[in-house]
Structures are given as C-alpha cells and as structure tokens.
Amino acid sequence: MRTPYIWTCIAFTVCAAAAGDVFIALAMRRIGDLGEFRRNHGFFAMIARVLSESALFGGVFFMALAFFSNLIGLSWADLSLMGPASAALTFVTNALGAKFFLHENVDKRRWIATIFVCTGVLLLTRS
Amino acid sequence: MRILTVRKYLVLLTVVVFGATGDFFLKLGMKDVGAIDIHHLAHIFAALANPWVLMGIFSLLVFMSSYMTALSFADLTFVLPATAISYILMALLSRFWLNEHISFMRWAGIALIVVGVGFVAGGPSRTEHKHDALPEVQTTEERA
Numbered sequence: 001m002r003t004p005y006i007w008t009c010i011a012f013t014v015c016a017a018a019a020g021d022v023f024i025a026l027a028m029r030r031i032g033d034l035g036e037f038r039r040n041h042g043f044f045a046m047i048a049r050v051l052s053e054s055a056l057f058g059g060v061f062f063m064a065l066a067f068f069s070n071l072i073g074l075s076w077a078d079l080s081l082m083g084p085a086s087a088a089l090t091f092v093t094n095a096l097g098a099k100f101f102l103h104e105n106v107d108k109r110r111w112i113a114t115i116f117v118c119t120g121v122l123l124l125t126r127s
Numbered sequence: 128m129r130i131l132t133v134r135k136y137l138v139l140l141t142v143v144v145f146g147a148t149g150d151f152f153l154k155l156g157m158k159d160v161g162a163i164d165i166h167h168l169a170h171i172f173a174a175l176a177n178p179w180v181l182m183g184i185f186s187l188l189v190f191m192s193s194y195m196t197a198l199s200f201a202d203l204t205f206v207l208p209a210t211a212i213s214y215i216l217m218a219l220l221s222r223f224w225l226n227e228h229i230s231f232m233r234w235a236g237i238a239l240i241v242v243g244v245g246f247v248a249g250g251p252s253r254t255e256h257k258h259d260a261l262p263e264v265q266t267t268e269e270r271a
Contacts, residue, residue: 021203028198035134035200050195067187071171071180074150075157078227088214088240091207098203105254109246110204116243117208123236 006082009073013086016066018093022101023059029102030055088117131252135200139210141193147216149186154225156180201252208247211240 031037031049038046050056073082095114098104131139156179163170174180197206214237221227 021207024195025198025203028195031199033200034196037199063191068171070150071153071157071174072163072168074154075160075163075174078221081233088211091211094207095204102203103254104202104204105251106204107250109250110208113208113243113246116239116246117211120236120239120243123232123239 006073006077009069009076010082010086010089013066013069013073014089014093016062016069017086017090018097020059020062020066021090021094022097023055023062025098025102027053027055027059088120091117131201135197138193138196139206142190142197142206142210143213143216145186145190145193146210147213147220149183149190150217151220151224152179152183152186154221156183158225202254205247205250205252208244211244214240 027050028034031053034046034050037049041049070082070086073086076082092114095106095110099106156174156177159177159179160174163174175184194206194210197210201209218229218234218237222229
C-alpha cells in the first residue's frame with residue numbers, strides 16, 4: 001500500500017481520536033472522580049450519571065471514527081509504525097485541544113514532553 | 128497538587144496494558160483478514176467476525192473504561208503521556224510475536240516518546256477549575 005494512503009489514514013485517525021479524547025475528557029471532568037462518585041452514590045448511579053453526560057456521546061462518535069480508520073491503517077502498515085505514529089501525533093493535538101478547549105494548565109513540563117514526542121514521531125517517520 | 132493513590136496508578140496500568148494488547152490483537156486479526164482495498168472500504172465490517180479482532184475490541188473496551196476512569200481524576204495532558212509506556216509493550220509484542228522489523232531509528236523514536244512521559248509524569252495530575260465537581264482538598268483515601 002502506498003505511503004500517502006497510510007499517512008492520510010494516520011492523519012484522519014489522529015484528528016478523530018483527538019476530538020474524541022477532548023469530548024470524553026470534558027464529560028469526565030463534569031462528572032468528577034468516578035471512584036468517589038461510586039463510593040458516595042453506588043455503582044448503578046455512577047453508570048447512570050456517566051450515560052447522562054451528552055459530551056460522552058460526542059466522544060464515543062469520534063472514537064468510533066478513529067477506531068475504523070485505525071483498523072484500515074493497521075491492514076496497510078506495520079503496528080510498530082501505525083500505533084506509535086497515530087498515538088503520538090494524537091498526543092500533540094490533544095495538548096492543543098486540552099489547552100484551548102478544556103483550559104488545562106499545559107505548563108513548560110508538558111510542552112517539553114510534547115517536543116520529545118514530536119521528535120520521537122519524526123524519527124519514526126524517517127526510518 | 129493531588130497525590131495519586133495506588134488504586135489510581137493501577138487504573139493507569141490497566142490503560143497501558145489493555146491499550147497495547149488491544150492494538151496488538153487487532154493487528155493479528157487484520158493480518159488474517161488481509162489488506163482492505165481502498166475501493167471496497169465496506170469490507171472492513173467483515174473483519175468484525177475475526178476472533179482476534181473481537182479480542183482486540185474486548186481489550187479496547189477494558190482500555191476505554193479504565194481510560195474514562197483515569198480522565199475522571201486527572202488531566203487529559205497527564206493521562207495520555209503517563210500511559211505512553213504502552214509503546215514499549217507494543218514494540219516488544221510486534222518484535223517478538225509478529226516478528227516485525229524495528230529499526231534503530233524507530234527504537235530511538237519510541238525511547239524519546241518515553242522520555243517525554245517521564246517529564247509529564249512527575250508533574251501535577253489535575254488542573255483545578257472553580258466549576259470542577261470535586262473540591263480542591265485531599266480525599267480520605269489520598270490522605271491515607
């Protein structure tokens with residue numbers, strides 16, 4: 001399979017996975033610590049609370065898109081390329097999404113981590 | 128800064144193990160199924176009958192539930208890099224089970240990603256917001 005197809009598939013997977021992650025993180029932030037919630041209200045109340053969070057379904061939708069795109073990519077490329085490349089690039093887009101949409105404190109430590117991951121991805125793509 | 132408990136580290140470990148094995152099982156399944164033709168993408172649904180793909184989906188469901196639990200007590204920008212150890216697990220599975228060739232450059236790339244993990248894992252796990260569901264105090268479990 002030609003390389004442009006593989007990288008288009010990785011790019012699509014990355015965008016869908018990042019959108020899914022941001023939506024799911026938003027949902028879980030609204031709910032709060034699931035362990036605390038389960039201790040205070042019980043297991044079934046926790047499930048009901050999770051399923052009542054609308055942002056979760058947006059996250060699941062984008063995650064499903066990322067899943068099928070990843071599955072197609074895995075049929076074309078090695079797992080040791082497809083896995084780290086799509087996941088690591090998702091990390092970068094997630095950092096941006098978390099900063100601008102979730103207003104997380106993406107400090108110097110987390111940006112340094114991002115640079116290391118970007119360099120790691122560069123090495124993966126050149127090999 | 129919230130201190131993570133043993134239970135929370137176990138949740139992160141579950142994310143790592145099932146994330147890596149999920150992708151690994153999917154790769155085994157897609158090796159059985161073969162390459163999906165670009166003009167017949169609907170053939171991807173036939174892959175859902177493959178046992179490896181089903182095991183991969185099961186692993187990813189466990190991954191997803193532990194991942195959501197992790198996101199309920201930590202930032203997205205903490206959870207993702209903190210669980211990047213799964214790249215090592217995935218690379219080892221690919222090398223020794225699937226016999227895929229992993230060049231020195233790929234190993235170096237994976238190593239840099241892991242160093243990135245080290246940077247973020249030592250920092251705070253959660254950005255506190257006024258509207259967060261939990262108050263900014265340690266829980267009984269965390270104090271213990």
